[in-house]
Amino acid sequence: MASEPATAELTAGDLVELDVGPVAHGGFCVARHEGRVVFVRHTLPGERIRAQVTEARPGHRFARADCVEVLTPSPHRVPAPCPYAGPGLCGGCDWQHADLAYQRELKAAVVREQFTRLAGIEVDVQVEPVPGDHDGLGWRTRVEFAVDTSGRAGLREHRSHAVVPVQTCLISDPRVLATGVLTGDWSGHDAVDVVAPSAGDPVTVPLPASPDAVPTVTEHLAGQRYSADFEVAARGFWQVHPGAAATFVDTVLDLLDPQPGETALDLYAGVGLFAAALASAVGDAGRVVAVESDASAVACAAGNLAAYPSVVAVRARVDDAFGVPRASRSGPAPRRAQRPRKLRRHPLMPLRADLVVLDPPRTGAGRGVVAQVTALEPRAVAYVACDPAALARDTAYLREGGYHLRELRAFDAFPMTAHLECIAVFGR
Structure with a gap:
């Protein structure tokens, strides 16, 4: 040999x-x-x-x-527009040295490769721009700056805790920089979070901060199919690109086409963005079950969804709400046999659903949750993903459950970086 x-x-x-x-x-x-x-x-x-x-x-x-x-x-x-983009400097941006159209070609190539390798299917996808940035700059409305030993705010090197002092950040919303965060003295803090919401003035939160010291901000969603205001904790999850939330809600509604009277499930519901849009579409005769575990997001969702009597909120981890044994959540079996912890399905979880929206964290939903989703026999599943590898893995699990990929769209919600957002819809 x-x-x-x-x-x-x-x-x-x-x-x-x-x-x-x-x-x-x-x-x-x-x-x-x-x-x-x-x-x-x-x-x-x-x-x-x-x-x-x-x-x-x-x-x-x-x-x-x-x-x-x-x-x-x-x-x-192309020449990188930011002086801090390069070897040994800020690690926040990956593609400033590529023209914007080519950045999107690179991201589309990554999506295709992940689907071929992890889902076993070929996809034809193009990465679409999201309205609200300026040639890929000035879009990031939520930025966490690290603080160095002198008390100065900066950004970290790639794969490092080292802090790079910066005088600007070109992908940040100008309102973030206008707070003076980069010229202030943040001695005694590990980091400082700055949020420039779509409604109201920017908010600065030195870290660490106790949960009761974190204010809420108002985000105005102005979509073509749905518009509303949402209360969000300043350190809670909301899309950082100013055009992303409305673009994603419109896309999910277009792909799912919810009808009055239908039952929908919004998993990893956050502050209720998709749940509210679904509730508006299915009406009082329909039902929307929103599942979220984060305490601050659940507190905000209670107010955001109060106007929709058809919404039922479940505060739980999604896998706990389904009663998924912990040993089965990540897919492969553990090396040593473990007795799975017995969990009961949450009593408010439906046994059948017409529609499901999945918006999981970067790690994805996993085999156990996907199996429970397909057992609901929905007519359509919309999956919102910030990591194409996780989406591709879960696509393979959806296919095992009898669902096929009907449509895949990708959005450049993080220009100049390697990140993107994908929205996929699956049908039986």
């Missing part, structure tokens, strides 16, 4: 010349050095570069590196 070819040993700090291959999930591109995979930042597919190794462990099959010199540039390379 022929032995596998030896791979090069690399050490952090090494300089290597690389021919850059395809884009990878997470803001990297893939290259190889003498048989060893190298994930490289600050480069683009097709470039020849000189890179400095940033992470390499003996025996590992891959290393990480930063491009420090471009020998043959991509035609899509």
Whole structure:
């Protein structure tokens, strides 16, 4: 039997010349050095570069590196608009060195690769812009700044706790910077959160902060199919791009087409964004069950949903509400047999539903929750995902449960970064 070819040993700090291959999930591109995979930042597919190794462990099959010199540039390379975007500097942006249209092509390629690898299907998807930014800048309405030992606010390096002092952040909403957060003295704090809501003045929250010291803000949703005001804790979850929430609600309503009298389930409901829109569509004759575990989100949702008598709120983890045994939640079986904790399905959870909206955290819903969703036999499931890999994994579970991907849309809700939002709809 022929032995596998030896791979090069690399050490952090090494300089290597690389021919850059395809884009990878997470803001990297893939290259190889003498048989060893190298994930490289600050480069683009097709470039020849000189890179400095940033992470390499003996025996590992891959290393990480930063491009420090471009020998043959991509035609899509542009000067980064931000002076803090580059090796050893702020790690918040991944693609400032690529023109905006090409950034979206890269993100679409990542979505296609994740679906092929993890769901076993090919998808044809384009990443759509979201209204509200300015050529990919000035969009981030919620920013957490780290604080260095001198009390100055800044941003962290990539995969590091080191704080980079900055005088501006070009992807931040100008109202965030107008608070003076970057010139203030934040000594005694670990970080400072700044929120520029769509209604009212910006709010600054030094961290750590007790929950009762965190104010609420008002976010105005002005969609084509649904409009309302929502109260959200300043440190609670709300989409950071000013056009994202309305775009996503309109898209979910378009894809699901809820009808009066139907029963809908909103899982990971947050402050009730999708639950309120669904309740408006199904009317008083319908029913919407909203499931959320975060205490501050549940408190805000109580007020946001008070005008809709058809909404039933369940405060619980989604897997607990379904009674999913903990051992079955992440998919693969544990190495050692464990007696699953007995859980009872929450009495307010429906046994059947016409529609389901899933908006899980970055880790996804998981096999156990997906199995419970398909057991409800909904006519359609809408899945809102901030991580295409998690969506692709859960797509495979949905297919196991007899549901197929009917439509997939992707949105550039985080320009200049590797992140995006996908909305998929599944049918039986």
